[in-house]
Amino acid sequence: MEKIYSNYQEQTEFNKVCPKTINFLLSYSQALYDIEYKDLRFETFLN
Amino acid sequence: MELQMEDSELVRDYISGDEKALEVLINRHNQRITSFIYSKVLDRDITEDIFQDTFIKVIKTLKKGTYSEEGKFLPWVMRISHNLIIDHFRKNKRMPKFEGSDDFNIFSVIGDDKLNAEKQIIKDQIDTDLRYLVEELPDDQKEVLVMRIYKDMSFKEISENTGVSINTALGRMRYALINLRKIIDKHNIVLTN
Structure with a gap:
């Protein structure tokens, strides 16, 4: 286990985050709503 | 077609509800931002985390309507990621990560800065x-x-x-x-x- 999670990963170039991260962000964005009620603002997630 | 659009136009579209505009912005700047974060933290997983947190802040700010187009979009995003990188190093300093080894010494983790x-x-x-x-x-x-x-x-x-x-x-x-x-x-x- 220790080796799998080692800090010493390949010190190669890393140019782009994985599609999973991007998909998460897009889903997060779609679900997030900023609702205003009277003088209050709420962040809410709607699926 | 999309690639020719300015960042500011895409931001405006996104604020108006066009979710596709965000995808274009992320993909357009993915390489620059990822390379920037990775050059500082030198860890792929942490880079993914900071990238994600950066865009969560971007999304929240844009949805809240508090983003002002004073500067350019990319420098603004870079500034957010830069701040998150600093937060990451600060947090790491307060809570050093334990790197397992056979000759583990608890005082290497909990020792203070004072001289004996x-x-x-x-x-x-x-x-x-x-x-x-x-x-x-x-x-x-x-x-x-x-x-x-x-x-x-x-x-x-x-x-x-x-x-x-x-x-x-x-x-x-x-x-x-x-x-x-x-x-x-x-x-x-x-x-x-």
């Missing part, structure tokens, strides 16, 4: 010896060195206080250090902890 009693005594002795050595310097050099090292004054402040130019103060500091080294070498003094 023996090292403190040695440090005090070195400080005292150094004070004696500084006394051996010519007055003009000693004055600058004391102001810089012990009083933590800038060279500008030293020049104002001593009535000499900054360059002269710098020169005196340089000679003070050279002379200190000479005295140390001449008397075979060891100043290490």
Whole structure:
């Protein structure tokens, strides 16, 4: 286990985050709503 | 078609509800931002995390309507990621990560920055010896060195206080250090902890 999670990963170039991260962000964005009620603002997630 | 659109137009579209615009923005700047974060943290997983947190902040700000198009979109996003990188290093300093090894010593993780009693005594002795050595310097050099090292004054402040130019103060500091080294070498003094 220790080796799998080692800090010493390949010190190669890393140019782009994985599609999973991007998909998460897009889903997060779609679900997030900023609702205003009277003088209050709420962040809410709607699926 | 999309690639020709300016960032500002895409941001405007996204604020108006076009989710596709966000995808274009992320993909367009993915490489720049990822490379920037990775160049600082040198860890793929942490880079992914910081990238994600950066865009969560971007999304929240844009959805809240508090984003102002004063600067450009990319520099703004880079600034957010830069701040998150700093937060990451600060957090790591407070809570050092345990790197497992056979000769694990708990004090390597929970030890404080303070010197132990023996090292403190040695440090005090070195400080005292150094004070004696500084006394051996010519007055003009000693004055600058004391102001810089012990009083933590800038060279500008030293020049104002001593009535000499900054360059002269710098020169005196340089000679003070050279002379200190000479005295140390001449008397075979060891100043290490």
